[in-house]
Amino acid sequence: DAYPTSIKIALVNSNKKLTEVLKSLIESFRQKGKEFSRVIKMGRTQLQDAVPMTLGQSFEAYAVTLDEEIQRLAQNAKLFLEVNMGATAIGTGINADPGYSAKCIEHLKKVTGLDVVLAANLVEATQDTGAFVMYSSAVKRLAVKLSKICNDLRLLSSGPRTGFNEINLPPMQPGSSIMPGKVNPVIPEVVNQIAFKVIGNDLTVTLAAEAGQLELNVMEPVIVQSIFESIEMLKNGMNTLKYKCIDGITANEKRCRELVENSIGLVTALNPVLGYEVSTQLAKEALETNRGVYELVLEKNLLTREKLDELLSPENMIGS
Numbered sequence: 001d002a003y004p005t006s007i008k009i010a011l012v013n014s015n016k017k018l019t020e021v022l023k024s025l026i027e028s029f030r031q032k033g034k035e036f037s038r039v040i041k042m043g044r045t046q047l048q049d050a051v052p053m054t055l056g057q058s059f060e061a062y063a064v065t066l067d068e069e070i071q072r073l074a075q076n077a078k079l080f081l082e083v084n085m086g087a088t089a090i091g092t093g094i095n096a097d098p099g100y101s102a103k104c105i106e107h108l109k110k111v112t113g114l115d116v117v118l119a120a121n122l123v124e125a126t127q128d129t130g131a132f133v134m135y136s137s138a139v140k141r142l143a144v145k146l147s148k149i150c151n152d153l154r155l156l157s158s159g160p161r162t163g164f165n166e167i168n169l170p171p172m173q174p175g176s177s178i179m180p181g182k183v184n185p186v187i188p189e190v191v192n193q194i195a196f197k198v199i200g201n202d203l204t205v206t207l208a209a210e211a212g213q214l215e216l217n218v219m220e221p222v223i224v225q226s227i228f229e230s231i232e233m234l235k236n237g238m239n240t241l242k243y244k245c246i247d248g249i250t251a252n253e254k255r256c257r258e259l260v261e262n263s264i265g266l267v268t269a270l271n272p273v274l275g276y277e278v279s280t281q282l283a284k285e286a287l288e289t290n291r292g293v294y295e296l297v298l299e300k301n302l303l304t305r306e307k308l309d310e311l312l313s314p315e316n317m318i319g320s
Contacts, residue, residue, distance in 0.1 A: 001087040001126065007224050008080035009112055011135065014231050015077040019070055022142070025238045026063050026070075028246040033060030040314045041166055041256040042263050049265035052314040055166065055251050062149050069142045076138040079131035082119050083108070090215035091123030127216055129209040132223050139230050140202035146238070147195035150188035153245070157185055166256050170248035187245040194237040201226035260314050267293045269311045274302060 037056035044050050085108070086101030088094050093101070101118050108116045119125030159165030171183045204226045208219035217223075260266070264283045270293075271279050286293050294312055297303050303311070310316065 001084045001122075004126075004220065005083040005085050005108075007220075008083055008131070009108070009114065009116070011227065012077050012080050012114060014228065015073055015135075018139075018231050018235055019073060021235045021238045022066060022070060022073075025242045025246070026066050028242045029059050029063035029066065032246060032249060033057070033063060036251050039251045039253050039256055040260050040318065042260045042265060049263040051265050051268050052260050052317045054318055055256060057318070058152070062152075065145055066142075066149075069138070069145065072138050072141065073135075076131075076135040079134055081114060081116050082125065082131070083116055084119050084122050084125035086118070087122035087126045091121075091126035093122065123215070127212060127214070129212060129217050129220065129223060132205055132220075132227060133209045136202045136205040136223075136227050136230070139227065139234065140199055143195040143198035143230070143234060146234075146241070147192050150191045150195075150241070153188045153249075154185045164259075166252055166259070168250045168252060169245055172244060187241060191237045191241050194233045197233060198230040201230045257314075262292065264293055266312050266314075266317075269317055270297070270303075273307075273311065278302070 033056045035056070036059060037054055039055040040052055041055045041058070042049055042051075043053040083105075084091065085104040086093055086096050088096050101122075105116055105118050108114070153167070153169065156164050156167045157169045169185050169187070172186050174183070205223050208223045208226075209217065211217070211219050264286045267279050267283045267286070270282065274282075282293055282296055285291070285296055294308060297308055298305060
């Protein structure tokens with residue numbers, strides 16, 4: 001009972017530190033959201049042109065999705081406040097004074113400042129590792145989101161001549177010994193790899209929890225090691241991502257605007273006025289002739305220039 005209880009208290013405190021680092025990273029994304037609020041770019045679905053948005057909306061979305069994880073982590077860390085002190089060997093309380101559990105819980109509250117509670121059934125609490133499984137899953141979820149964001153950053157910064165090249169990541173090191181001038185997105189790549197390790201650790205936790213037998217799960221050491229390792233890697237990874245990547249990102253505004261104005265995705269705004277079939281034909285012709293949607297609509301006298309300017313203005317298509 002003593003080891004699992006001490007581990008749970010340590011994990012509650014470790015979660016607080018993880019959350020502090022996460023909050024700092026979220027703030028960096030929010031700041032970039034504000035900084036890029038006027039930068040028009042093309043949104044994409046399935047890597048194909050969709051409709052315009054702002055680069056700021058992308059970064060604000062990253063902040064929001066990560067902010068959700070603060071509450072998720074806290075909810076699952078709260079499960080660690082239920083302990084089995086006084087359970088002794090298997091939960092029956094053999095060789096422990098009848099009042100030991102109550103006194104121990106009272107003392108733990110004073111020492112830790114946490115709202116520690118005694119499990120309702122000590123036999124169940126001694127053999128169950130469900131709280132570890134739940135928390136590890138929450139940590140994995142954070143890692144998955146971070147990895148997805150880093151995938152986006154790598155893609156948006158790709159190029160510089162043959163990729164998206166919509167943002168610039170701070171250069172960290174030369175990217176190649178044989179290709180002068182090449183700079184790779186090494187910080188997002190590091191976070192990707194941390195995420196892979198965290199996902200693997202979560203699977204380890206799952207398998208170890210499932211492998212428990214009868215009154216005590218002897219696989220708890222690897223469960224605990226995996227969770228603490230995941231927390232430590234994510235803390236370091238998020239700090240590195242914040243200070244060596246996110247805070248230094250700049251936007252290629254001209255490139256972003258150019259991609260929007262040359263995209264057939266603008267034709268989406270014509271749907272309500274011209275109908276789906278006509279808009280589809282315009283998009284097809286624009287692709288085949290390498291001409292813009294704007295000039296095709298004017299040439300065919302489908303709309304006045306004033307109405308077309310209103311409909312196809314990227315600023316009018318990005319929403320609030």
